[in-house]
Amino acid sequence: KAGVTQTPRYLIKTRGQQVTLSCSPISGHRSVSWYQQTPGQGLQFLFEYFSETQRNKGNFPGRFSGRQFSNSRSEMNVSTLELGDSALYLCASSRTEGSTEAFFGQGTRLTVV
Amino acid sequence: AQSVTQLDSQVPVFEEAPVELRCNYSSSVSVYLFWYVQYPNQGLQLLLKYLSGSTLVKGINGFEAEFNKSQTSFHLRKPSVHISDTAEYFCAVSDLGRAEKLVFGKGTKLTVNP
Numbered sequence: 001k002a003g004v005t006q007t008p009r010y011l012i013k014t015r016g017q018q019v020t021l022s023c024s025p026i027s028g029h030r031s032v033s034w035y036q037q038t039p040g041q042g043l044q045f046l047f048e049y050f051s052e053t054q055r056n057k058g059n060f061p062g063r064f065s066g067r068q069f070s071n072s073r074s075e076m077n078v079s080t081l082e083l084g085d086s087a088l089y090l091c092a093s094s095r096t097e098g099s100t101e102a103f104f105g106q107g108t109r110l111t112v113v
Numbered sequence: 114a115q116s117v118t119q120l121d122s123q124v125p126v127f128e129e130a131p132v133e134l135r136c137n138y139s140s141s142v143s144v145y146l147f148w149y150v151q152y153p154n155q156g157l158q159l160l161l162k163y164l165s166g167s168t169l170v171k172g173i174n175g176f177e178a179e180f181n182k183s184q185t186s187f188h189l190r191k192p193s194v195h196i197s198d199t200a201e202y203f204c205a206v207s208d209l210g211r212a213e214k215l216v217f218g219k220g221t222k223l224t225v226n227p
Contacts (some may be wrong), residue, residue, distance in 0.1 A: 031213045043217035098210035104157040
């Protein structure tokens with residue numbers, strides 16, 4: 001059974017650009033959550049999607065957005081990139097709402113220059 | 114609001130020594146508790162979880178953790194570590210039935226020296 005797949009693994013963007021990251025959850029999982037990991041702030045919850053609807057959102061500016069498709073794949077978008085957006089972005093999938101476990105992908109390392 | 118405090122940012126130990134990584138949480142509701150491990154340039158791998166029942170939880174790679182409700186702690190232990198256990202360890206908490214939204218501690222970097 002394939003795990004959570006995140007693409008691309010590495011990305012370099014210029015300040016002011018926008019970026020889209022992709023996450024394919026484990027087959028049969030319908031909930032996808034996104035986290036940002038930085039050395040200073042640690043792991044912070046961005047948002048969660050279930051059945052194509054955003055269920056929860058963390059404390060991030062509106063430049064951070066996401067969506068989920070009918071096949072449960074999810075994308076997150078960051079517009080007007082800032083240097084501080086450089087981070088490891090992790091996606092986690094859960095079978096459904098009310099899950100007891102979340103499975104993480106290997107992450108996308110975004111560097112903003 | 115929930116919060117997690119990992120009391121040690123770095124823990125160096127020698128190979129085959131025991132180790133304890135400390136975690137305290139704060140929550141006004143009943144919670145699920147988790148320990149994840151992250152190897153360099155990798156995602157997070159679940160070591161173990163506490164949902165309910167027995168307060169001693171056994172996980173993968175010989176790790177175990179004990180849930181202490183009165184002290185709001187969930188410390189991770191291993192009786193004998195290996196070089197390969199060198200990694201960063203994260204304690205996390207979620208509301209019951211809400212593992213889709215985790216609150217993480219800042220992490221503890223475990224370094225196992227020969």
